[in-house]
Amino acid sequence: MTTGFVTGNMRNTQDAADPNFYATCYEALPPLLVAEGKRLPKALWEPACGNGALVVPLRNRGYEVTATDLNEYGCPVSITGLDFLSSGAQSVAAQLSVDHGHYGIITNPPFNRAEEFVEIGVSLAPYVAVLCRLAFLESEGRMNWFSRVGLSRVHVIGERLPMMHKYGHEGPKLDKGAMAFCWFIFERSKRVKHQVPLRWVSWKKSVRRFPQRPEDIPPTAKEVLPLFRALSA
Secondary structure, eight states: OOOOOOOOSOOOTTOTTSOOOOOOOGGGHHHHHHHHGGGSOSEEEETTOTTTTTHHHHHHTTOEEEEEESSOSOOSSOEESOOTTSTHHHHHHHHHHHHHSSOEEEEOOOGGGHHHHHHHHHHHOSEEEEEEEGGGGOOHHHHHHHHHHTEEEEEEESSOOSOOOOTTOOSOOOSSOSSOEEEEEEEOOSSOOSSOOEEEEOHHHHHHHSOOOGGGSOOOOOOOOGGGHHHHO
């Protein structure tokens, strides 16, 4: 089911003047719900929430999701102006620990900042789920890095996701993208893993199990979480 959402993961969170933002397609989420099941924490933080493409359907399925982003893209009940890669993220993490105890981070980070997002994420939360290209598995430098940051599982999305268009793109839109994507699961642990399970999951089958509903389409909103009103004042 192609929704017409703009999709992708190449947001430049460091330049608020350039909305280099590709919102996640709905089709990317059901594979995670199927593959992780009850291992996915009920309390989540999306630190690159964009327009709420992950946040809204997760909330509609009973997850309590805190949403933040450096830029404003219309995610409902979110705080903008918060750079996940800065020290400000520690205040959010501290509040989430007080409110929920156990929580996780789920995000589709800018590909060129994915390592930084993971390193900050695992320093703040015991569970981190990151949507990245399959190519993220590559590189000599990441061979030892993965075990150091606690990579636990990799879920390869078997079919190509819908095409990734930049936010505001007005030209022709293609139905299918050219890049393969995975969900990378990181869990803090004293036990270093040098081998992790890899599985394939079909987004087409997963969407039948978790079909998109009209209310899953993110509306434009500029509300602020009460948790962050003091920070944004």
